[in-house]
Amino acid sequence: MEILILLIVAVVLLFAVKEIRRSLISRPMFSFFKRVLPPLSNTEREAMTAGDVWWDAELFSGRPDWHNFHKTKPPQFSEDEQAFIDNQLEQLLAMLDDFKIVQQDRDLPKKVWDFIRKEKFFAMIIGKEFGGLDFSPAANSYIVSRIATRSISAAVTVMVPNSLGPGELLTHYGTDEQKNYWLPRLADGTDIPCFALTAPEAGSDAGAIPDTGIVCKGEHDGKEVVGIRLNWDKRYITLAPVATVLGLAFKLYDPEGLMGDKEDLGITCALIPTDHPGVETGERHFPLNQAFMNGTTYGKDVFIPLDWIIGGKDYAGKGWRMLMECLSAGRGIxxxxxxxxxxxxxxxxxxxxxxxxxxxxxxxxxxxxxxxxxxxxxxxxxxxxxxxxxxxxxxxxxxxxxxxxxxxxxxxxxxxxxxxxxxxxxxxxxxxxxxxxxxxxxxxxxxxxxxxxxxANILTRNLMIFGQGATRCHPYVLKEMDAAANSDEEQGLRDFDELLIKHIGFAASNFFGSLWMGLTGARFNASPISGPTARYYQHLTRMSRALALTADVAMLILGGDLKRKEMLSARLGDVLSHLYMASAVLKRYEDDGRQNGDMAYVDYAVQRHLFEIGEAFRGFFANFPNRFIAWTLRLAIFPLGIHYEAPNDELLQDIADDMMVPGVTRDRHTFLCYWKDDPKDMTGHMELAFVGMKQHEDVYKRLQKAEKRGEIPPDLAGDALIKAARKADVITADEAKSLKKVEQLRLTAIAVDQFAPGSLEKKKFASS
CATH class of the missing domain: 1.20.140.10 (Butyryl-CoA Dehydrogenase, subunit A, domain 3)
Structure with a gap:
């Protein structure tokens, strides 16, 4: 007993007395943390700290606040947005013939280009004070989604100026002069923008951009000014072949010190009219048989003034952070x-x-x-x-x-x-x-x-989701990294010491919490609601706690190596992602008023996400290099085994049956899909045939029974079927009349297109 008391006193003294704790625990851990800290380049650090954290941080914490989560308001449209959706959007959709756009013209018709520009489809994110629509992300997402159900080529054409590009960069970072000149021109369609980031050997790795700008003196508008001499070679740039203004990302250098005492200024963004001397655009790519404009842009020794830098010369070298902050929103829409x-x-x-x-x-x-x-x-x-x-x-x-x-x-x-x-x-x-x-x-x-x-999705899954999420979403790691990077080592140690104690408590709580939830099946976890989905909240809280524990241990054991263990880190990213997706499903179910018709879809979705979480943990434990740690983690999190199963066959059948029933549920689940009441329309003919057959369901069942009895011959269709059925007195004259229309629709719906010999040949086109 005395020994136990002494041990308890020693532990209390060790952690409670600050000087002892710092000397015996925090300082060695501080040195260890600095040693295993993954090295971050400037571009990585800027990407790491760009944007915000939200529900992802709650899920990563192991303690998601579901009540607060449900307070998030579902997206809604303003009156202006709804009017645009009901009018201009519907007009555009009716104008789109995607087969002609892609297979014949390989471009949008002039009337569509004119309509898009006139009605400001390119200006959804530009403020009204500059003549734009100033639409919300909800309207932006809805409009692009609905256009894409009609024509991907048209949707990409509309979405690019409303995503990462000159309009957004100018709105956030442009000088007043730049905003006042360019934004009205972009809003009314006078100018069409593109943004050039990707180079032949620098796609997602912006730090490898070979395109350069050298600060020097040159002539502009007949005067000698300090400016930038640019050389670039970009590809995959959407709208480049038709753009009138080019946003350009490049590395900026100042070897003569004309802007200060720093030579390597970093990635910079500039805005350049495409008719500026030396700018070359227009050579098209052909992206998988799509007709949206995509191509190259390049320039050699192109001189521009410093005030063409987006944001002015004060934003020289800040381009990567600007891009990351804007991209984080655009990527979600x-x-x-x-x-x-x-x-x-x-x-x-x-x-x-x-x-x-x-x-x-x-x-x-x-x-x-x-x-x-x-x-x-x-x-x-x-x-x-x-x-x-x-x-x-x-x-x-x-x-x-x-x-x-x-x-x-x-x-x-x-x-x-x-x-x-x-x-x-x-x-x-x-x-x-x-x-x-x-x-x-x-x-x-x-x-x-x-x-x-x-x-590319491989990069996004293997590097970004967990690589950035583990640092940004963790309640302590980013702060600990900042403490370790502090040039004042003693101040860094003091900050680290305070964080370390909290982190140790956090980790201990996660360990014992995970073990308790594993032993009890999470049945004592709180749920924000009652009813058929309550159990799902309990499981998601449990998996949130499991992720927090596993990520902590992985970062502690592997340190900087975790950054290179992409297969391992990607699995933890999968856990976070499926937690988020399952949360989204439950939130939608609540926002939609717990529709009974949605229950099979909700069950399937959440059960699949939980199953994928289990599979991700299974793969992580099986491949973690420290086998003792892997065994300990699995025992703490899943002491009774991993029992999440994929959705069963009955759920699949319930959903399949529901998809073949016209009505409110089908309309709610597919409301973005455009179709018009016209048998000549590519989706209309299928919709009309489907609805018509459902309305004549009893008649078709009667025909099937008559066929089995031998009253009408088998395998008849169209007029032959109706004639035989009428002759056998299986259907009435009125039924025959209405069934004739339905059979015509049905046969059209299952038919495919065919073309006369020679009609598909096109003019040859050369690849440069």
């Missing part, structure tokens, strides 16, 4: 909007096609193999739309959560890829024969575009 469009179109059209297309006397949507793919489409689309709404809600509150937008871009585009592949599998030949009747083909081909742009 534009490319996710394309994925959302894919989900809405795939669910609505596949549900219709699976009912209209019949085999062996049954809709193909009744076969279990097809139902499995349909269930994924519906379940994934519910997550996609939920994630879009939650991320947009954060942006509407003025947040710029860089980790969340990275998760949104990566997972929404990856889910969009799965959804379009499943839709193509179900449509089979209908999906691969291009023509005016094909509403999937161009979206399928465009999927890799959104996956690749603004950071």
């Amino acid at each position: 534009s490319l996710p909007a394309l994925a959302t469009a894919t989900g809405h179109v795939a669910q609505r059209m596949t549900g219709a096609y699976a009912y209209v297309r019949q085999q062996f006397g049954l809709p193909i949507g009744k076969f279990e193999g097809v139902q499995e793919a349909m269930g994924r489409i519906g379940g994934y689309n519910y997550s996609i739309e939920s994630m879009r709404r939650l991320t947009v809600a954060a942006l509407c509150e003025g947040k710029s959560p860089s980790v969340i937008t990275a998760m949104t871009k990566y997972h929404m585009t990856e889910m969009g890829r799965q959804v379009i592949e499943d839709a193509m599998d179900i449509h089979a030949g209908k999906g691969i024969q291009l023509g005016p009747k094909n509403y999937l083909g161009h979206g399928y081909m465009a999927t890799p575009v959104s996956i690749t742009v603004e950071g």
Whole structure:
């Protein structure tokens, strides 16, 4: 007993007496932390600290405040935004013929370009004081998503000026002179912008940009001024072939000291008219059979004045941070909007096609193999739309959560890829024969575009989500890094000491909390609501605590090596991402008023996200290099085993059946999908056939029974079917009349386009 008391007293003294603690614990840990601290380049540090943290930090803390989370207001439109959506947006959608745009003209028609410019589709993010629309992220996301359901080429054309580009950079950082000159011209369509960042060997690694600017003296407007002599070679630049003003990112150097005593000033952004001497643009790329303008820009020894730097000369060298801060918001809107469009179109059209297309006397949507793919489409689309709404809600509150937008871009585009592949599998030949009747083909081909742009998904998953999230979202790590980097080592040690005690308490709480939740199945965790989803909140809180513990241990054991263990860190990023996605699903369910028709979709989505969390932890423990630590972590977090399972077959079938029922639930889940009441429209013919067949469901069942009894011959369709049924007195004259229209729609809906010999040949085009 005396020994135990002495041990307790020793531990208390060790931690309670500041000088003893600093000498025996904090100082050695401080030295260790500085040693294992992952080295950060300037660009990495600026990227790391760009943007905000939001719900991601709550999830990473292990203690998510669900009540506060539910206070987040769902995105809503202003009166001006709703009027634009009801009028100008609908007018634009009716003008788009995507087959003609992509396969014949490889460009938007002039009337569409004129309409987009006149109605300020390029000016959604520009303030009203400069003639822009000043729309919210919610309206921006909705408009781009809905256009993308009609034409990816048109959507990309609209989204780029409203994402990372001159308009946003000028709004946030431009001088008054720059704003007053350029923003009205961008708003009314006088100028079309593009932004050039990517070089042949410098995509996501902006630190490797080879494009340079040298501060020197030169002639501008007939006068000798201090300016920049630029050399650049950029590619993959959307709108470059038609742009009249070029935003350019480059490395700036001042070897003569004309701007100060620093030679390497860093990445800088400038705005240059494309008709300026030496600027070359216009050579197009051909991005996977899409018609949006994308191409190259280059220049050699192009001289510009210093005041063409965005923000003026005071912003020389601040370009990377400017880009990161703006990109963190744009990444959460534009490319996710394309994925959302894919989900809405795939669910609505596949549900219709699976009912209209019949085999062996049954809709193909009744076969279990097809139902499995349909269930994924519906379940994934519910997550996609939920994630879009939650991320947009954060942006509407003025947040710029860089980790969340990275998760949104990566997972929404990856889910969009799965959804379009499943839709193509179900449509089979209908999906691969291009023509005016094909509403999937161009979206399928465009999927890799959104996956690749603004950071390829491999990079986003393996480096950004956890690499940035672990530092930004952790309650102590970034502060500890700042303390370790303090040039005043004693002050750094004092700061580190205060943080270390809190961090130790945080880690201990997470360890014992995880063990308790594992042993009790998290049944004692609080839930913000009651009802069928309450249990999901308990599980998500448990996995949040598990992530906090595992990330802490991984960073402690591996230190800077964790940055290079991309497969390990990506798995922890997956845990954070699926926690966020499951949160989004539950939030949407609450915001929508707990619709009974959504329950199968909610169950599928959350169960899948929990299963993926379990798989990520399983992979992490199996591959963590310190086997004892891996075993200890698994025992603490999952003392009774990892029991999260993938959604069962019944849920898949429930979703598949629901997708083949017209009505409120289907409309709510696919509200972004554009179609018009016209059998000649690429989506209208399928929609009208589907609704018509559902209205005649009893008649078709009667025909099937008559066929089985031998009263009418098998495998008849159209007029032949109606004639035989009428002759056998299976249907009435009125039924025959209405069924004739439905059969015409049905046969048109399952038909594919065909072209006369010679009609598809095009003029040859050369690649330079």
